[in-house]
Amino acid sequence: MTPAPIAVALDAPDLETAARWAALVTPHVSTVKVGLELYLRYGPDVIASVRGASGVQVFLDLKLHDIPNTVAGAARAVGRLRPAILTVHAAGGPAMIQAAVEAAPHTMIAAVTVLTSLSEDDLGRIGLAGPADDAVRRLAVLSVEAGATALVCSPNEVRAVRAEIGTGITLITPGVRPTGAATQDQMRVATPEQALADGADLLVIGRPITDSPDPGAAAAAIAASLRRSV
Numbered sequence: 001m002t003p004a005p006i007a008v009a010l011d012a013p014d015l016e017t018a019a020r021w022a023a024l025v026t027p028h029v030s031t032v033k034v035g036l037e038l039y040l041r042y043g044p045d046v047i048a049s050v051r052g053a054s055g056v057q058v059f060l061d062l063k064l065h066d067i068p069n070t071v072a073g074a075a076r077a078v079g080r081l082r083p084a085i086l087t088v089h090a091a092g093g094p095a096m097i098q099a100a101v102e103a104a105p106h107t108m109i110a111a112v113t114v115l116t117s118l119s120e121d122d123l124g125r126i127g128l129a130g131p132a133d134d135a136v137r138r139l140a141v142l143s144v145e146a147g148a149t150a151l152v153c154s155p156n157e158v159r160a161v162r163a164e165i166g167t168g169i170t171l172i173t174p175g176v177r178p179t180g181a182a183t184q185d186q187m188r189v190a191t192p193e194q195a196l197a198d199g200a201d202l203l204v205i206g207r208p209i210t211d212s213p214d215p216g217a218a219a220a221a222i223a224a225s226l227r228r229s230v
């Protein structure tokens with residue numbers, strides 16, 4: 001069976017736990033995601049550990065955000081590890097995004113538009129007042145023009161972003177919660193089925209899978225529900 005278009009966020013406190021989660025979910029999902037918690041503790045070794053024997057695609061979610069020269073150096077350094085996807089913050093601007101794209105030619109650079117943990121009230125407080133859609137679409141266009149081939153946004157903005165940028169750009173959505181699951185610190189959320197129906201290419205799902213007593217079964221259940229929904 002084809003693995004579901006899900007990136008499981010391996011936000012684990014230690015490498016053993018992350019590797020165990022990765023081994024349990026990889027029969028069911030296309031991708032595992034390494035974020036700041038694991039990478040800052042273990043560095044480059046973490047990639048091989050979670051890739052394991054399965055050779056699953058690894059998404060390195062470091063959300064780089066600095067001046068272009070510094071981001072180019074960081075993207076070059078981690079590009080050598082050949083992650084399939086690397087994130088940068090779209091708010092770093094077009095020169096910074098372009099620098100990352102050029103420095104890591106074998107990795108898909110995904111620009112994070114507006115964090116899914118931000119509500120519209122939060123956006124007003126950081127000077128981005130207005131519907132989240134507006135800021136997300138603005139940052140999406142800027143990122144694609146700078147060379148990003150993937151974008152991160154909430155499932156609620158997928159339709160608007162797709163309408164703005166057309167096909168050919170990978171849309172990645174965190175803020176995904178199965179019906180009835182706690183939203184926790186995520187503010188702009190939708191179900192996996194809704195995110196896929198609206199046109200997301202890759203769904204990032206962490207705690208609804210990894211907090212389960214059986215992460216493998218939780219991933220399999222979401223994958224099966226996605227298959228039923230298409």
Ligand SMILES: O=c1ccn([C@@H]2O[C@H](COP(=O)(O)O)[C@@H](O)[C@H]2O)c(=O)[nH]1
Pocket residue numbers: 009010011035061112114115116117152153174175176184186204205206207208
């Ligand atoms: O806007 C963003 C960008 C990245 N993330 C990351 O996705 C996962 C979500 O985990 P859950 O446990 O499913 O909430 C996490 O690693 C974030 O760093 C995001 O949530 N929003």
